[in-house]
Amino acid sequence: MEFLGQDRREGLGRRVNSRFVLILLILVSSLLLLSSLYSAQASVFQKAREGVIDATAPVLAIFSGPVGYINDVFGNVGDYFNVLEQNKALREENAELRQWMDEALELRRIVSSYEGLQTYQAPPDAQPIDAHVIGEANDAFARSMIVNAGRGKNVEVGQAVVDDNGLVGRIVDTGSRASRVLLLTDIQSRVPVYIDGANVEGLLIGKTRDKPSISITEGSDDIEITPGQRVLTSGAGGVLPRGLPVGVITGQGRNDDILVDLYTNYARTRIVRIINYEFPTVDADGSDEAAIQDETVEAGAPAEG
Amino acid sequence: MGYRAENLLGILKATTPMLLGMIGVIILALPLRLFEGIGPTPIIPLVVVFFWSIYAPDYLPSVSVFFIGILQDLLTGGPLGLWAVVYLVTQFVVMSQRAYFHGREQKVVWLGFALVAGGVSLMVWLVMSLMSGVLLPVRTLLGQMAATVLIYPLFGIAFGQLHHRVLVEG
Structure with missing residues (x-):
């Protein structure tokens, strides 16, 4: 904290080491840049990014509320001018969606009857x-x-x-x-x-x-x-x-x-x-032991042969 | 007691430019979406670095500039060190031209800032293009730099008042 306590009498004269420190820091940050080129996912950088996200999240959360409100107000001003066209477009879209809803309901009925079959295994829920x-x-x-x-x-x-x-x-x-x-x-x-x-x-x-x-x-x-x-x-x-x-x-x-x-x-x-979302894996819960054994046999087979 | 309060005020004054730069970085990370996302967000830290490098580099030591740049890199998720290099090189270049800018009209300083912004754009574009292996489109970057250059007079006046009335005189 060398820069503390300087007043305007010293204000115009730069310190001797200033330029040296500046060049040193340029070198340091260039090195950082080069190293992030090769190891962008290095754990140190990752940790630093996560830390900064965590540290700034409360500040961002405070400001994003009013910012969003202002955006909404200004966005709405634009909407007032084309409310008629929007209304017409929405009605048309609604009519179209109703047809899709009928079709979806029908499909849901079919799917649920398939799900009743014993051989069916539901994919994991997201x-x-x-x-x-x-x-x-x-x-x-x-x-x-x-x-x-x-x-x-x-x-x-x-x-x-x-x-x-x-x-x-x-x-x-x-x-x-x-x-x-x-x-x-x-x-x-x-x-x-x-x-x-x-x-x-x-x-x-x-x-x-x-x-x-x-x-x-x-x-x-x-x-x-x-x-x-x-x-x-x-x-x-x-x-x-x-x-x-x-x-x-x-x-x-x-x-x-x-x-x-x-x-x-x-x-x-x-x-x-x-x-x-978790992808279905064979040994997800261990209930399907036969499948796991099958796989280990298959995996082991080429090594034996 | 009085001594401590004075000390605290001194610290506050000495760190004001750095804090302003950091606020500028936070603004860059807010979902501002000016004019329905068409208006680019000006890079206020660049104005901070430029201004204090010309008029009072002692209030913005290169270590502060380094931290402002690193914070921006970490917060925007870009390659670490990019904006630190950019701001430090800006400070280096501007400090070498300080004597020219002193006592000039604000118009001339504004032109100088425009030149610096052009140089910064070129640097950022070159580095990002090198890193991604393709020549990137420049339109967004130029839009953002244009916005930064446009707001410079406003912030130049505000920072000038702040510096002379509060940091030096107050």
């Missing part, structure tokens, strides 16, 4: 955790949000985050009471998806633009992709559950990218749901 968005990285390249649920509520790294429209992103850092959600538009975001009706699997890659693009990993050569097709999570890699709605295809950008218009609107995401 346990949603609800959270508020209290922070958002207003950075040109890093796209993430901070939500007010952490390890205390069983949030873990890798879990999917959705809002009422569709997939928002996935958890990358968890503090004890707050977590960071990496949005689909971040350059580091890679989410396995499939295109409904095209039999194509791919990766949704964030490009810091509003619309991420799909890079196809599996599918036949002559794939027909038309704008309007739905994009859903494929569950490949065993991190996100299959079938979460992501967006619709809007067409091709430059470099023949397949662009996806996300269902979720990041400017309005306020409340999210974290999906605590």
Whole structure:
């Protein structure tokens, strides 16, 4: 704390070591930058990030309330001007949804009769955790949000985050009471998806633009992709559950990218749901011992032979 | 007693620029979504670093600048050290040009800030492009820098008043 106690008489004259310290710190932070290039997930950095999220969560929580209120007021002002069109569009959508509801009820009846069959095993239920968005990285390249649920509520790294429209992103850092959600538009975001009706699997890659693009990993050569097709999570890699709605295809950008218009609107995401989904595993609860034995035999067989 | 109070006030004064920088970082992490998410959030810590590096570097030692940058990196989830390097290099460059800026019109200082913001954009873009392996789109970054340059006069006046009336005279 050398800088304490300096008054304006000394104010104009810089200290001798100032430039030396400055250059030293530039070197230190350059080294940090270089090392984070190679080990972004190093436990020290991870700990520091989680600590900062935890420490700032209360501050962010206090301010995000009024900020959200102001946003709502200003958002509503815009809504007053197109209330008629919105009303008309909503009525049409409602009529359409009623038809879907009838169909869904019918399907539910069929599914429940199938579930009555003895051979059927229900997939594990997802346990949603609800959270508020209290922070958002207003950075040109890093796209993430901070939500007010952490390890205390069983949030873990890798879990999917959705809002009422569709997939928002996935958890990358968890503090004890707050977590960071990496949005689909971040350059580091890679989410396995499939295109409904095209039999194509791919990766949704964030490009810091509003619309991420799909890079196809599996599918036949002559794939027909038309704008309007739905994009859903494929569950490949065993991190996100299959079938979460992501967006619709809007067409091709430059470099023949397949662009996806996300269902979720990041400017309005306020409340999210974290999906605590556990993939079905063979030795999940030990009740199915025969299956476990089968697997160990299979695993052991090549080693013996 | 009086001595202690004075001491406390001294500490508060000496750390004000650093606190302002940290508040700027917190603002960067709030879900502000100006104008329905179209308006970019200005990078206030850059204004803080620029201003105090010109007019009173002793109030904002490089250690403080380093911590402001690290806090921003940790809070926005970017690569650790990026904004620390950016702010420290800014301080280095600006401090080397202090003599030129002293006693100049605010317009000239504003132009200087615009140049610095341009340099910072280039640096951030280059580093992020190198790290991600592709040339990233620059539009969002330029929008954010433009917003920062636009608000500079406002914060320049506010910080000027604060510095002269409260930190030095008060």
